[in-house]
Each structure stands twice: as structure tokens, then as C-alpha cells.
Amino acid sequence: MFEEVATSKEGEQIINVGPQHPATHGVLHLIITLNGETIVNLEPNLGYIHRSIEKMCESLSYRQFIYTTSRMDYLAAHINNHACALTVEKAMQIEIPERAEVIRILVSELTRIASHELWWGAMAMDLGALSPFFYAFREREVITDIMEETCGARLTMNYMVPGGVMADIHPNFVKRVKDFIIQFKSRIDEYDQLVTGNIIFQNRMKNVGILSKEDAISYGTTGPTARGSGVSCDIRKIYPYSIYGKLQFDEVLETAGDSFARYLVRVKEMKQSISIIEQLIDNIPEGDFQAKTKAVLKLPKGEFYQRVETPRGELGVYIVSEGGTTPYRIKFRSPGFSNLSALNHMIKGHKIGDLVAVMGTLDLVIPDIDR
Template sequence: MNNTIIEIAAEEFHDAALKLRNEKQMDFLECMTGMDWGERLGVIYHLESTATGERMVVKTSTERENPELDSVADIWKAAELNEREIYDFFGIIFLNHPDMRRLYLRNDWVGHPLRKDDDPNDDRNPLRMSNEITIDTTHLVELNPDGTFKEQENVIFEDREYVVNIGPQHPATHGVLRFRVSLEGENMKKIDVNCGYIHRGIEKMSESMTYQQILALTDRLDYLAAHHNRHALCMCVEKAMGIEVSERVQYIRTIMDELQRIDSHLLFYSALCMDLGGLTPFFYGFRDREKILDIFEETCGGRLIMNYNTIGGVQADIHPNLVKRIKEFIPYMRGIIHEYHDIFTGNIIAQQRMKGVGILSREDAISFGATGGTGRASGWACDVRKRRPYALYDKLDFKEIIYTEGDCFARYMVRMDEIMESMKILEQLIDNIPEGNYQEKTKPIIKVPEGTYYTAVEASRGEFGVFLESNGEKYPYRLHFRSTGLPLVSTVDTIARGGKIADLIAIGGTLDYVVPDIDR
């Protein structure tokens, strides 16, 4: 949608944001995007009220020299890591932020890569093979009444604390993610998350690529939601350009999205069981996931990176075997999923490791923006397919799976139940795929009309959003992806504190983040 953006002066922004949160009930900070508009730097905030469904887009800006804005981390918990990301890439200092460190890049990095004038070949950034020095002290910058600034020291870990590293090379961190954990015996006192071990640079690369070229990058974000990611970007560009895809394409995209969801949840089950010591159920999940990958391979040519959705349709029509194979898979999966529950769900060890562990309240889920299975396990009805239906979801009969316990077991059960709902969706679609074009004609070089656009889909791990600002050229002026995983890892310190170190494994497994989606 092309949103009307409300601009608020920097000096008034914190008070205005607090008013929006309290009076307009804008409790969900959906997306936060750093911007470089030339003479000024700034931030665009997408807000939503979970009570009324009302949505707003606001922006604020600051001068390019010594850029400073008020932090809103005290209003929305989601802002804490998002503001660190924006500081890292744009150099905007957020006043009163409790932890103004870089989030991804080395602490000794010079410059801010997403600024338009940043020099990627700066001699002050040689290839360093040494480990970076870990910073345990940051500065909280406060504004004095006379306009001057004072810095207050903020200590992350005291010298006397016992701090261990979990990751980045640890199988239970599900990718190169590093947790620094302060321990007292086996109990966790504090967790500091470090995301910067991949540096894909996808948002920066997108600024010098055409829209068709950018599509190749989306599958590589959350690679267990490849169809969803690409669907979101295609929809964003199609809406901006007024391209109407055929009903056949809508059917195909919805079918692929739901197959992708089952694929992802089966891998979630396998990885979680392995993390908690279950080897046999690990093989169950991989055995049945292979059947979906075979279906993908026949039509898309790929099993993980599918390259299937295109602007205006899909890359190729469905394989003649697709309908038959899906119709065979549904009764097979329905008939065998009881084995998953028999061997793991009802297991006393699994239940003790998950029940009552890592509890995330509904209020915190919303404040952190932890969508997907994590939010729904805490009682938050956050499914984009229901909130803002796209493709064929407004014509389908399916339940939004919601639990209220907010613990690891609830997060596990949401995804297991969603496998059944996805099969129910597939059943409604598979015999009714209409005839029609699988691809609309588009120009070789697409120029999106000037404006700002935001589109979201319900990906495997929650809301995946695409923010696009276009100045009418063949390249996007700014393209930002709302990560599904960043809000999930931002919850870890809150929900793991006070738990045992072993609980961190169950918590990480049931949050189900994928690291390349975080470190975009």
C-alpha cells in the first residue's frame, strides 16, 4: 500500500510517540526503517494498534551533521535492536538509548554503510583477521535542558560476572548467532545477543540492482520461507505499478506458500527434537520434508532456493505431477503425524524441558513485535493472513492457531497445529486451480512510480515486510526488509533471565529464528 506519511519534528517526536502509544493504542511497532534523504537522515515508523487494527506511518528526521533523535525504546521494546541497527548503518545516535553499540559491524568499523555517501573502499577498514575487542561498557547519551549533552556510563557485564559464549559456532544457535550469557551457577542473569557474523549486505546491494535482479536475493534471507519472502517483494512492486496477476497465479502462490510453511515447520520439529536430545524424531521430520522438496524441485527447479515468484506471476507453470503429488502427500501426512506426537510431544522429558520455560507474555510479544508462532503462542492474534489478507486467504476457511501459555511448549504446539491447518488450506485449493496466464507481460526494466510502499506476508516465522521508497528510477532508492527473526532474538534476554543454561537451548529452538534473515 502507498501510505500517507505523517512527519513529526525531531524535538517533538518522543512526546508524540508516547501519545500515539497511550491515546491511539499504537502498541505494535511493525517496522522501523533508517533513511538517508540527502541533507537529512531520519527514520520511518510503521505502527499498528492491536486493539483497533488502525495503522499509521510516521517519520522524523535530523541534520546530517551530528545526527541525533530521541530513542523510543522505552515505549516499544522492538525499538532497542532496531535503533542499534540504524545507528550501525546510518550513524544516527538515539538519545537515552540504554545500549548504543553497533549491532552488526565490528566496533572498530569506520563509517556507516547505508548512507548514500559512504565509501565502501575506505582505507581505514582493512580486512582484519583478528577478533574484535568485546565492549562491555556503553554510553547512554542524555540531553541537558541547556541543549548540551551528558554521557552516562552503562555497564553490560561487570568484571566479576562469569560470562560464557554460546555460539557463534554452536549447533543450538541455529546459525552463526552469538549469545554472551552471564551465569550464577546454572542460572542465567543476563544475555547479550550479537548478530553480526554474516553481513549479507542485501539492502545495500539492492540500491544498485533492478527489481528483477533483487528477486534473486530474497530467497536467501530466511531460506525456509523463500516463497514467502519473494511473494512479499513481488506483491509490493505489483501494487506500486498496478499490475493485476491472474487468479491462476494467486492459486499457485498460495499453494506454494502453504507447502513452504509445512516444510519450515517440519524442519523446526526436527531441529528442536535434535536440540533436546531426540534423534529418531529428527529423522521423521526430514523424511517427510523430502516429499515437499521433491514437489518443489519438479515445478521450481530448486529445493531450498526456489527462484519461483516473479513480478507479474511465476517463473514457470506448475508441473503436471503437482496436483497428484500434493493430493497424495496430505493423507500421508495426516496419517503419520501422530507418530511425531507419540515419540516427542507426549514424552515426559520433552514436556519438562518445555512446559513453563521461556514464558513470553502477550504484552511483551506485542511490544517486541514477536509475530508468527511466537506471538500466537502468547495469545496474540497476529497472523497477516487474517489481519490483512492477500492472495486467496480471504476466500479460505482456516483457523488461526492461538495458545495463551506463552512458553516453549505453546510455541511448539502452535507450529504443529499449523501443519494441519496448512493441509486444510491446500485441500481447498488443489482441485480448483483455474486456467489462465502464469505470467503477465512486464517491461524488461521496471521503474516503480515515485512513492513509499509497504507490503507484508505471513512467512514461516511471522510477519515479513518489504518497505520500498522509489524515486521513479529502475533501482529502489531504499529497500528495507522487516526481518521476522530480529524481534525474536530481541526477546531472549527477557524470557531467559532466571532460567537454567539448558533452558536457553529450548528457548532458541522454539523461537525458531533463522540467522541470515536477521543479519540482512
């Protein structure tokens, strides 16, 4: 039995983390070279949930392909759908009613909060504290209930369609969102008490997985991962889409570049999302929720690219159209894919216990990486 311990060099051993492992949040496979408990090298092995969405979308119409993207980054289904709808609208030059725009932003920001909630709970769980997970899900359930009432599903809503949204908001929507805001604001302090201020937690996060600004850009990281390193990359701010240009909110930036900075960015982003919702919730304009569109959508010949900001970073949808009813080639530039490539650089020289802290703050969603 003893010679089976695979060694690459004297004193080094290789362990496989995943595809089934609680810290990988899905089916990521990491091949880690260890020296004692110190990580010497890490190589991600993807594809355990590669579902060939890009190939599949080539045979789906422009109305149909949107639903597959909900399954890509399922924690931000609305925002993925938004990206696709925006690309189709940009190509067809559809003007969408203002009410639809506002509803889209409202549900997108709620999704962002829900996604960050889940990340917060799951990351605390990875670090060994189990109770925050349950507190995070309590708030998240309120959002899923709101979503269910308006969009008809809890997770993969398929609510946004080219030209607007599928249905008008539910009559209870405004009231429930307002209740949620009040509840959430009192809970966010609990988060700080339980996790942010905790000395064990801070020691686990600080000076772990440092990513410098130059590396963050070179590795193509986006979202909170890059903003923790001081790279301004919030698409909502720098290339505003939809009605984000008219809204007041701050881009959260931290400069330390370690796990704790990424943690703080996400927690502060939740507060920014709340402020966006507060700006809009009382000012939902009257009107249609969907523009009149043809039953069969045909995109003009050309290439279209749309960048949006998901909770994990920049999602790009690249559609090459030959003028037919289905895309000729479709590419999703997913945020997790690039963020993951920085993991090896960030984790080298750290202990295996730090792996969960770094991966936790990268907030990987594996189907989003593999597509």
C-alpha cells in the same frame, strides 16, 4: 589459568555461545552471564552473517532483487519472494491471473509446512532426541522433491516473479501434492507420539521462556512466537493479502506463552496449512500463470510497504522508489530480528539447558535476522 575465568560479579561468569555452536542454528553469538547454571543476562551479538542485502538491492533491478531474498529466510524462500513480488505488483498496479495466485498460495503453504518440519526436527535435536530430525526430513524431502519438479530448485527457488510465477506447475504437481497430504496426515500422529506427548519433552518445554501478551507486543514479536502468547497477529487473517481472504482456515492461538505453547502453535499450523492446500489443490483455475509485464520494470515514485506472514512471523518489505529501475532504499523487516530481541527477557532466570528449548521455539534463522 584460573584468573582467566572472567567474572563480572562475585560468582558470575560469562560464557560465549556461538558464533559456531550447534544450538544457535547458524552463526548467532550470545554473550551469556551465568550464575552457576542460571542465566543472569543474555546479550545477542549479531552480524556474523550480515551480508548487506539492503545495500546490494539498491543496485539491482526489480526483477533481480527478488532472488536475494530467497537467501534471507531460506526456509521460506517462496514466501519472501511472494512479499517482494506483491510489493512490486502493488506499486505498479499489476493484476495477476488467478491461476498464478492459487499456485503462489499452494507453494507458499507447502513451504510453510517444510519450514515447520525442519523446525520440529531441529528443535527435537537440540533437546537431545535425534531420531525426530530424520523423520521430519523424510516428509520434508517429499516437499522439496515437489518443489524441484515445479520450480527447478530445492531450497532457493526464485519461482515468483512480478506478475505471476516463472513457470506453470508441473503436470505431476497435483497428484504428488495429494499423495503428500495423505502421507503427512498419518505421520503427524507419530509426531505426537514421539515428541508432543513425551514426558521429558513436556517437562523441558512447559513453564520455560514465558512471554506475556503485553511483552510480546512490546517486543514486536510476531508469528508463532506471539501467537503462543495469545496475540492475534496472523497477517493472513488480519490484513489478508493475495487470496487468503477467500480461504477458510483458523488462526492458531495459545495463551500460555511458554515454549510448549509456541510448540503447539507450530504443530497446529501445519494442519491448517494442509487444510488450505486441500481447499485449493482441486480448484486450480485455468489460465495464464503470468501477467504480461514490461521487460524493464519501473516503479512510480513513492513508498510501498507489504506485510506477509512467513513461518517465523511478519515479514515487511519497504521499498522507497525514486521512479527509476532500481529501488532507492529497501528495508526488510524480518520476523526473527524482533523475535530475537525478546530472548533476553524470556530466558532470564532459567538454566542454560533451557536456552535451547527457548531458542528452538523461537525458530531463528540467522541470515534472516542479519540480512
